[in-house]
Amino acid sequence: MNRKYRTILIVDDCLEDRETYRRYLLQDVNYKYTILEAELGAEGLILWQQYQPDGILLDYCLPDIDGLEFLVQLQAQKQSKYLPVVIVTGQGDESLAVQVMKAGASDYLIKRRVTPEELRLAMNSVIEKAKLHGKLQKSEERLKLALESAVMGTWEWNIENNNLICSDFITQIFDLPDGSCLSNYQSLLELVHPDDREALNQSIITAIATGKKYQTEFRVLRLDGAVNWVEARGKVYYDIMAQPTHLVGTFMDISKSKQAELEKQQHFCKERLVNQISQQVSKSLDLEKILNTTVDEVRQFLQCDRVIIFRFQLDGNGQVITESVTSDWDVILGSEIYDPCFDLGWAEEYKRGRIRYIENIYTSNLAQCHIDLLAKFQVKANLVVPILQGENLWGLLIAHQCSASRQWQQVEVDLLQILVTQVGIAIQQSTLFKQLEIELTERKHAQQEQQRLLTLEAAARTEAERANRMKDEFLAVLSHELRSPLNPILGWATVLLKNRNLDATKTTQALKIIERNAKLQVQLIEDLLDVSRILHGKFNLAAKPVNLVDVISSALETVRLAAEVKAISLKFIILNPSSNSNHKGMEIVNSATGLWDIESEIKSLKYNVLGDASRLQQIFWNLLSNAVKFTPHGGAVEVKLEPLGDFFKIIVTDTGKGISPEFLPHVFEYFRQADSATTRKFGGLGLGLAIVRQLVELHGGNIQVESTGEEQGATFTVMLTRIPENFDGNKTENKVKLPTNYFNLKGVQILVVDDDEDSLNFIKFVLEEDGAIVTAVASAFEALKILSDLKPDILVSDIGMPGMDGYALLRQIRAWQAEAGGEIPAVALTAYAGEIDKIQALAVGFQAYLTKPIEPETLVTVVAELAEGRV
Known part of the structure; x- marks a missing residue:
């Protein structure tokens, strides 16, 4: 196994400590160490100059100088900004550690706590960092030469302390004032166009997180208002602990290439847009769709704030009929506009097809009325192209720049001139098509109206059939429900009339059956009347x-x-x-x-x-x-x-x-x-x-x-x-009724009027059973004759009668004087059971209102209450 060589300088006035550090280092089997020793700081600086060791282990407290002074003098001697120095001190003061690290030390250890592993790890770390910084410095030198030849700017960002170092060309690229510089990362971001700032920041954050190189483009707003395009490239560097330390990158002004690319793209977009509009004009007769497409595409091509089509009359009045506008500016679609300056020569110019463009409404020598009109719609610059239909002026295609003044390019003017020609063709086609469409629409409407009438007729016929069917079904059920109780009523009534010898039990049974079924009929009728009251909103x-x-x-x-x-x-x-x-x-x-x-x-x-x-x-x-x-x-x-x-x-x-x-x-x-x-x-x-x-x-x-x-x-x-x-x-208002057996009609004279003989006899019988003296007549005319002589106490009259109904009868009576019987108490008796009938009866002067069929007890009670003056 080949072991790498390292030279370590130990500067410490304590021999025992130097021996300990030497022993710790020599235990490292991965390296062969050459150990240099010095008791004083000055001696250590001399050994540094002579041998250029890989790393220094420095005691902070030395007899001649302290560790901070040693670092200052070492920094002056060493060309590299990075010092491979590990400070060793007997003090555990954190503030001291911060001072020595700021002074350039790479690590900090406390005496008496240092273990062999900690010492070796610290020395390995600072030595590796020193090598990395050495390589980085050489790379920067080579890069500087390359950038000078390529006219690029370089920048280095110390991520740990947020310091920023830039080359001279950065000032030129970012159009910085003389003598100014970028001090930190935030000051760099502030110079980037607001719309591109987040993208650049995100690219750098991603590069730091992934370790990959980054490349991006962004814009810079110059002091003169122009925009520079800049290409950014760079790479992030890390320490042995994989922590990011530096970012080194380049900025290159690519405005000229961007301009060439933009012009090429504009030319392509122009050709594409012209072809698109031309194809749409040739394929479609939908003028509204063509105009909407035109303003949308023109706004996208020009990258302006608003594009409108203005349809006007020659007196200057008109309306915005089509609009494409960004969300930052007012919508003026549908606005009625009167241009008081229209007659100042521009009408004739537009009729000849002349294009007009304004780069700045305040510096273009415009009439004040024109400035006021454009400012009303937030316009700072505009481009106006007349739309001709044959030889007639039809309208204007207008581009608005609202955010700032603008220099309109010839390629933009040429494009709009071509487009309005296509729009004029579309307008001509649309006019002809509309004439044909009107004729076809009128014919179609006539056919649709005919079909609608046929459909309505069929629906009405179907509804009538359904209504008739429902009516027939309802009448069938109603007939059944009415006839069913009538059968036992008529049957038992016939039996009772023909057979006078029925025993009391059978007679009682027959009468109960008749009563029960009669009540069923009453209930059916009451249900129908309730439904009628509910449906007509008369239910109280x-x-x-x-x-x-x-x-x-x-x-x-x-x-x-x-x-x-x-x-x-x-x-x-x-x-x-x-x-x-x-x-x-x-x-x-x-x-x-x-x-x-x-x-x-x-x-x-x-x-x-x-x-x-x-x-x-x-x-x-x-x-x-x-x-x-x-x-x-x-x-x-x-x-x-x-x-x-x-x-x-x-x-x-x-x-x-x-x-x-x-x-x-x-x-x-x-x-x-x-x-x-x-x-x-x-x-x-x-x-x-x-x-x-x-x-x-x-x-x-x-x-x-x-x-x-x-x-x-x-x-x-x-x-x-x-x-x-x-x-x-x-x-709450309560009517207190006395028990039925309390009333006694004995001696009360009552006039009963009803054209139905059976009903008349029934009422007469019930009242006479209770002691009343009853005179019964079959018409209103008879009643009027009798009233003048009879002077009864109570009048009970039917409503629905031939010749003169009960309403007319009572109106005549109420017209009489009181002594002639004009105030006689009266009871309305009718088969009309609607709420409106009751209201009408009470309105003409009846004090009570009873609907047929009538319960005997109810009749006696109401008549008795009237006789007692309680109603």
């Missing part, structure tokens, strides 16, 4: 505090008999509103007696909402009657009343036939039924749930339905808003 609610426990209990009682017939279990679960706990509520199951007894403790709690009690009961009656109707024998129906924050949640669940997934989205639609066939098992018009949804929403709530499928039952969930515990129910 008498809102008052209502206890949901009472409402739901009443609805349950209504369906109880039907549930018992099918052995269906009815369950009502009430949760405590103050605790939301199942444990503190109660559960009620229908008993044999059918009474829904609510514990007084529960009944005293407030389950109140603000609503119309009758309509709320209609909601839950409908849900419960459907649940019972669609639940098979032995099934179950459950109602759960649950407080939920500011709401009450009412859940109605059954174990019935369920709802198919296909029909589930249509459950709440009008006239929709899951089974509309003639073989269907369940009747109805398909209105109930649609009305329920509307009623719930009118109460400010919502309703949802869930079902996992047919034969899986269904769950309806109603959410209603709770009213506060301190809600003052006394502020």
Whole structure:
């Protein structure tokens, strides 16, 4: 194994220490050492001059000079800036270490702590660094000669202390003032064009990180405003520990080659752009597309801030019809522009095709009106080329430089002149094409209009057929639902009329059947009227505090008999509103007696909402009657009343036939039924749930339905808003009605007017049964004759009558004097059940309004209230 030779100079006044260091070094099997020793600093400097050792091991405290002075004198003798010196001191002071390192020492060790390995490692490191710096210095010298011949500038960056050393040519390349220099890396970056600064910095950072050479190009802004192009090359150098120490590079001014390259590229771009526009003009008749392409391509070629096409009239007025602009400047597309300077000779120049360019609007001897116009659009320099259509001036192609003044090049002017010729051809072609296009469009529109009318006719026919089909289906269902209860009504009525010998039981059964089916018809009609009121926005609610426990209990009682017939279990679960706990509520199951007894403790709690009690009961009656109707024998129906924050949640669940997934989205639609066939098992018009949804929403709530499928039952969930515990129910207007048996019509004279004989006799019978003295007439004319003599207490009149209706009758009566009967209390009695009918009746002077069919109790109550003066 060949061992390398090294010469080491040990400068230390302690013989024992010198012997220790000698022994440590000689233990290194990789090198053969020649050891030079000196007790004094001056002696050591002489030995350095004589032998030029590879490295120095220097004691800081010497009898004649200290380590700092030794380093200063050694630096003066040594041509290289790097000193291969390791300082050894008995002091562990960090500030001292910093001083000696700044003075040029390469490493620092503390006596009595030095191990053989540390000493050898330190000496090897500084010697290798010294060799590296020696090679670097020679390389720099050779490079300097090469750069001087190639007119390049060199720079060296000490990465460790951020010092920058530049050659003289750097000043020339960067156009630095005389006497100035670059001191650090940051000062270099500040001279680079802002748009290129980050790219240069990133190239150098990458070179430091990877160790690869870098090469890049960037721009420098000169003091005179010109731009220099610079090519940068360089390499990073590292120490033995692979830490970057220096970056050495060159800068070369490549502005001339860049200019030649730019001119070559401009020529190529010019040819390409002209060919592109020419091909587009020859292939396309879309003028807007051609103009947009032209301004975009011209702006890219000129690298200017804005390019526009200005379409104007000869009086100077015009509009910017096409624009390409960078994001830094205002968009002026569509701007209406009036040039007050247009008549100052330029109109004629433009008409002759003359190009005009301005390098600086403030130094080009322009009229002030022209300067003001250009400044308004941020323009500092512009290039204007007229666009001719044949011999007529059509518009202008204008390039704007907004960021600075600009010297326009001849190649740029030539390009725009060629392009506007192509644009003029495109305009001519487009004009001819538009004329043809108008003719074709008019013909096409006529054909489209004909087709549209045919399509509308077909759609109208289809819609009419669909409407007729739906009308026929609805009328068929309506006819079925009306005729079905009519059959038992007419049947049993005929039996009762013909057979006077029926026993009491059979007679009672027949009358109950007639009553039940008549009520079914009433309900069908009420549903239809409710739908009409809802659709016309005439549905009103008498809102008052209502206890949901009472409402739901009443609805349950209504369906109880039907549930018992099918052995269906009815369950009502009430949760405590103050605790939301199942444990503190109660559960009620229908008993044999059918009474829904609510514990007084529960009944005293407030389950109140603000609503119309009758309509709320209609909601839950409908849900419960459907649940019972669609639940098979032995099934179950459950109602759960649950407080939920500011709401009450009412859940109605059954174990019935369920709802198919296909029909589930249509459950709440009008006239929709899951089974509309003639073989269907369940009747109805398909209105109930649609009305329920509307009623719930009118109460400010919502309703949802869930079902996992047919034969899986269904769950309806109603959410209603709770009213506060301190809600003052006394502020709502309530009509307090006395029990029916309180009224006594004995001796009350009543005039009844109705053109329907059966209805007239029925009303007369009901009122006479309660003791009233009734006079019945079949027309309004008869009523007017009788009123002048009879002076009855109450008038009950039908609305719809031939000759004179009830409205006209009451208007005539109200025109009379009070002593003549003009203020007689009157009840409107009609089959017209719309909200508008009620409003009209009350408006003409009726105090009460009753719709047919009429419950006897209701009729007696209303007439009695009028007789008592309570209505």
